[in-house]
Amino acid sequence: MTDRLFTKERKPTTPALAVSQPSGMVLARARAARSHRVPVLPVALALVVAALLVTGLAVAYGHERTPPAVSAVTATPTVQVPPAPQRPALRDLMPSGVRIGSAADGRWLSLDPEYAELLGSEFGAVTAENAMKWGNLEPSPDVYAWTGADQLLTFAEQHDQAVYGHTLLGQNDVPKWVDPAWPAARLRTVLRDHVTTVVSRYRGRVWAWDVVNEALDEDGSLRDTLWLRKLGPGYVADVFRWAHAADPGARLFINDYGVEGRTRKADGLLAMVRDLRRAGVPVDGVGFQSHLQWDDRPRDLVGNLRRFAQLGVSVAITELDVRVELPETPAKLDRQAALYRQVLKACLAVTECVSFTVWGFTDARSWIPGYHEGYGAACLFDAALVPKPAYAALIDELRRLPPRSGGVSSPG
Numbered sequence: 001m002t003d004r005l006f007t008k009e010r011k012p013t014t015p016a017l018a019v020s021q022p023s024g025m026v027l028a029r030a031r032a033a034r035s036h037r038v039p040v041l042p043v044a045l046a047l048v049v050a051a052l053l054v055t056g057l058a059v060a061y062g063h064e065r066t067p068p069a070v071s072a073v074t075a076t077p078t079v080q081v082p083p084a085p086q087r088p089a090l091r092d093l094m095p096s097g098v099r100i101g102s103a104a105d106g107r108w109l110s111l112d113p114e115y116a117e118l119l120g121s122e123f124g125a126v127t128a129e130n131a132m133k134w135g136n137l138e139p140s141p142d143v144y145a146w147t148g149a150d151q152l153l154t155f156a157e158q159h160d161q162a163v164y165g166h167t168l169l170g171q172n173d174v175p176k177w178v179d180p181a182w183p184a185a186r187l188r189t190v191l192r193d194h195v196t197t198v199v200s201r202y203r204g205r206v207w208a209w210d211v212v213n214e215a216l217d218e219d220g221s222l223r224d225t226l227w228l229r230k231l232g233p234g235y236v237a238d239v240f241r242w243a244h245a246a247d248p249g250a251r252l253f254i255n256d257y258g259v260e261g262r263t264r265k266a267d268g269l270l271a272m273v274r275d276l277r278r279a280g281v282p283v284d285g286v287g288f289q290s291h292l293q294w295d296d297r298p299r300d301l302v303g304n305l306r307r308f309a310q311l312g313v314s315v316a317i318t319e320l321d322v323r324v325e326l327p328e329t330p331a332k333l334d335r336q337a338a339l340y341r342q343v344l345k346a347c348l349a350v351t352e353c354v355s356f357t358v359w360g361f362t363d364a365r366s367w368i369p370g371y372h373e374g375y376g377a378a379c380l381f382d383a384a385l386v387p388k389p390a391y392a393a394l395i396d397e398l399r400r401l402p403p404r405s406g407g408v409s410s411p412g
């Protein structure tokens, strides 16, 4: 399938500065260096220091680009500081055909410029962490609140990012005004109208949707929900068909957690996707959320992804984070980094893996502390937006692997 969103040219992303830290290959943003305005101070001295720093850091980081010339020591106050030496962002290193994304919350885009900058520069795709959930989009019957989702879409388009829509029907996201006592026909109409309205509005702007989220129980059977009870198991196929009718170009995913390794739940999901595809239901992909814990050892990630891919669907890592039992220690963060690397490697090992998404990129905004008592520090960047060993591990992994060829369309 041709991917319309990535046929355009990539805009340049904001450069960032690589900094060697005592603990090894840890990178830190030199925030001041992002600004092109220079105080009228001893510019020459500053530039010489910068030149030394840049050279040392580039060597420490090991990137191949030549740092910009900083020889203009005769600079006048009108001289612009050369751009910070560029280090490749994650999105620049991803092999052709695989997007790297992050979940994001539109609130922080305006409240936290550094959050916004990092999101725009490091990632080639964004997932709406909450803004596109049913309860948020349609807080009252037929009354839509588009602002949050629209903001995220606009941001993504300004930064040449693909948008992953999350989620049309999630187990936790049904608004309170949907009354379980309603007759089946009314529930079906309400669900169909919601799906059709949302997908139609964003037709051509959302490259993939989580159509049905967390539909399965731990034993691999369909979860006992209002929809199963009232509409029967056919509700899953219905939602996919409605979404496809509203935007035939969007890739439609079924998404779940606890299916990353070869679990019973994964077996059930596999059987379900096989049945749906046999019945001609437009399921294009399977999302593996991947909310992991630092001491997890997921079983046969690659083999598991492959057996899904063999059904003819794309696969995607959709919500990766690796929570750490607090207090975090260097050893735990190293284990965390190894898991991030392992999941990325698994995705890259499977040609049908089309995206690798983290569930938020900074510990400052992560959902984990609010939901997993005693755990935190789950993301690639710490609360001060300093990259952690997990970030370094992803960069390292991407720099080692030869680019993939073939498979899916190129992100451009």
Ligand code: G3I
Binding pocket: 129, 130, 170, 172, 173, 213, 289, 319, 367
């Ligand atoms: O925005 C309101 C704020 O105004 C209010 O004061 C506050 C009081 O509780 O709530 C805020 O909303 C919270 C929202 O996150 C934004 O922070 C909700 O209560 C809270 O329930 C919501 O949690 C989200 C959760 O899904 C439930 O929808 C998490 O952010 C989000 O990360 C999490 O994401 C899920 C995926 O959708 C599905 N897979 C698992 C994943 C993690 O649980």
